[in-house]
Amino acid sequence: MNKSFKFPVVILANGSFPSNPLPLQQLESAGTVICTDGAVNSLAQLKLIPHVIIGDMDSIDPRYEFNGIKIQDKNPENSDLEKALDWVEMNDIKEVTLLGATGFREDMTLANLYILFDYYGKVSIKLITDHYTVTCHKGKQSFTSFPGEDVSLFTQEVSTLVSTTALKYQLEDSAIVPPQKGISNQSMGSTFSVESSGPILVFRGHTQED
Amino acid sequence: MNKSFKFPVVILANGSFPSNPLPLQQLESAGTVICTDGAVNSLAQLKLIPHVIIGDMDSIDPRYEFNGIKIQDKNPENSDLEKALDWVEMNDIKEVTLLGATGFREDMTLANLYILFDYYGKVSIKLITDHYTVTCHKGKQSFTSFPGEDVSLFTQEVSTLVSTTALKYQLEDSAIVPPQKGISNQSMGSTFSVESSGPILVFRGHTQED
Numbered sequence: 205m206n207k208s209f210k211f212p213v214v215i216l217a218n219g220s221f222p223s224n225p226l227p228l229q230q231l232e233s234a235g236t237v238i239c240t241d242g243a244v245n246s247l248a249q250l251k252l253i254p255h256v257i258i259g260d261m262d263s264i265d266p267r268y269e270f271n272g273i274k275i276q277d278k279n280p281e282n283s284d285l286e287k288a289l290d291w292v293e294m295n296d297i298k299e300v301t302l303l304g305a306t307g308f309r310e311d312m313t314l315a316n317l318y319i320l321f322d323y324y325g326k327v328s329i330k331l332i333t334d335h336y337t338v339t340c341h342k343g344k345q346s347f348t349s350f351p352g353e354d355v356s357l358f359t360q361e362v363s364t365l366v367s368t369t370a371l372k373y374q375l376e377d378s379a380i381v382p383p384q385k386g387i388s389n390q391s392m393g394s395t396f397s398v399e400s401s402g403p404i405l406v407f408r409g410h411t412q413e414d
Numbered sequence: 415m416n417k418s419f420k421f422p423v424v425i426l427a428n429g430s431f432p433s434n435p436l437p438l439q440q441l442e443s444a445g446t447v448i449c450t451d452g453a454v455n456s457l458a459q460l461k462l463i464p465h466v467i468i469g470d471m472d473s474i475d476p477r478y479e480f481n482g483i484k485i486q487d488k489n490p491e492n493s494d495l496e497k498a499l500d501w502v503e504m505n506d507i508k509e510v511t512l513l514g515a516t517g518f519r520e521d522m523t524l525a526n527l528y529i530l531f532d533y534y535g536k537v538s539i540k541l542i543t544d545h546y547t548v549t550c551h552k553g554k555q556s557f558t559s560f561p562g563e564d565v566s567l568f569t570q571e572v573s574t575l576v577s578t579t580a581l582k583y584q585l586e587d588s589a590i591v592p593p594q595k596g597i598s599n600q601s602m603g604s605t606f607s608v609e610s611s612g613p614i615l616v617f618r619g620h621t622q623e624d
Contacts, residue, residue: 280583283594306523309545310516311566311617313523315597322592335519356521373490382532384493387525407521 209255210235213292213300216254217285217316218263220307221246224334226410227303234301238292240284243304244268258291259284285316293326302331317405321360324403336407344399347408349391354409357386357398364402371396419465420445423502423510426464427495427526428473430517431456434544436620437513444511448502450494453514454478468501469494495526503536512541527615531570534613546617554609557618559601564619567596567608574612581606 214234218241222228231237231252239247241259248268256273257264277287285305292300305316320329320340331338336354349355355371359380368375372390380386391408398406424444428451432438441447441462449457451469458478466483467474487497495515502510515526530539530550541548546564559565565581569590578585582600590596601618608616 281595282592283597286592286594306520310523310527310543310548311546311568311597313516313520314527314568315566315594317520317524319592319594333520336521338520356525358521358524382492382496382529384496384525384529385491387493387521 209295209297211299212236213238213297215240215285215288215292215300215302216243216247217288217302217304218243218246219304219309219312219316220334222303222332222334224410226337227332227334230301230332231303238288238300240288244270246304256291258288283312283315285319286322289319289323289327289329293323297327299328300330302329305331306333317358318360320405321403334410336409338405338407340403340405341398342400342403344397345406346395346397347391347406349394349396349408351391351393353391354407355389355391355396356407357389358405358407359386359400359402360404361402364400364404366401366404367399369397419505419507421509422446423448423507425450425495425498425502425510425512426453426457427498427512427514428453428456429514429519429522429526430544432513432542432544434620436547437542437544440511440542441513448498448510450498454480456514466501468498493522493525495529496532499529499533499537499539503533507537509538510540512539515541516543527568528570530615531613544620546619548615548617550613550615551608552610552613554607555616556605556607557601557616559604559606559618561601561603563601564617565599565601565606566617567599568615568617569596569610569612570614571612574610574614576611576614577609579607 212234213236215238237254238256239254242263244254244257245265258275260278261276306313324340362379362381365377366375367377370392422444423446425448447464448466449464452473454464454467455475457464468485470488471486516523534550572589572591575587576585577587580602
């Protein structure tokens with residue numbers, strides 16, 4: 205990893221700016237903040253300065269002065285977020301926290317959640333929204349939890365088989381169809397596990413919601 | 415169709431209540447409004463009364479008085495929205511407009527967009543958000559449009575092949591991978607078409623967004 209970057213590395217995308225204390229705290233305690241293009245405008249309002257800006261640079265307020273690393277990439281084949289993740293991978297950064305990746309446009313929310321499937325195995329991404337921490341896994345994974353924590357599971361392929369422990373609605377080598385079957389589950393205690401034959405998105409709620 | 419229901423039929427789900435004039439107008443001009451459980455609380459604030467309420471009825475304000483059709487279903491295997499769509503199908507209603515299906519919880523947004531794939535061929539659903547009208551198609555479909563209209567395409571299966579006419583970024587028997595490739599396209603004129611070998615979600619923007 206380039207010595208000029210400090211951990212933890214946070215990517216701020218151009219969806220809804222976080223309002224929940226948990227993602228806000230991740231932003232404030234970041235060692236390196238990478239902004240995708242227009243996301244820098246929201247950050248400027250908090251008087252925070254990113255270390256890196258990546259995108260086609262069409263959405264940045266022209267009055268914005270910036271002396272950090274600016275990576276302009278006008279390739280229309282991928283999104284600003286994909287450009288940022290490719291850059292992260294190229295710089296051998298193995299773990300990032302992704303904020304501002306959902307909200308506003310539903311097509312971007314859908315695509316950005318699916319990005320976790322695409323970068324699975326290349327970069328470890330923790331996508332944090334105002335409601336959930338979303339991660340992508342394959343094989344067996346255990347999670348620290350609390351009783352009543354909201355848990356939702358979403359597989360990319362219908363053929364993926366999933367087993368769980370310590371969830372309210374248990375799965376045993378089951379396919380998750382229709383999608384709702386994996387939604388609105390709950391943790392039963394201080395830990396739960398998910399084992400999956402293919403990549404699976406695990407949504408963990410920040411606090412209990414009824 | 416049961417004679418007591420009037421067209422058009424609108425289902426209001428329990429995501430973000432619409433704020434854009436387009437979905438709000440759909441709600442106000444509905445012949446029949448079906449609310450999923452807690453969505454009725456938002457509707458009551460507008461002094462509108464639903465004709466049907468479907469769900470487990472745990473989220474309705476106990477002070478709420480209702481003399482319409484109330485369908486309580488506590489099956490944990492499917493969501494309130496799926497219960498509502500099953501009921502619609504059972505009552506031989508062929509077309510519905512779906513509002514309030516996105517926003518807040520990202521897992522619900524993802525699952526509710528995927529519901530269009532599940533009910534494709536059973537009920538014709540027009541999902542309208544503050545940003546997009548989302549529909550699911552297979553085969554060739556033409557759309558009335560305007561130059562610069564935002565168009566995003568999202569297939570369920572990677573193997574689905576897509577061709578388009580009159581879009582900025584054309585597809586010719588192409589698979590949409592990675593997901594971003596189908597996002598942020600634009601209509602070039604007063605009509606465009608999408609032909610798809612498998613079910614595809616078509617997002618059409620209400621107005622031009624930069």
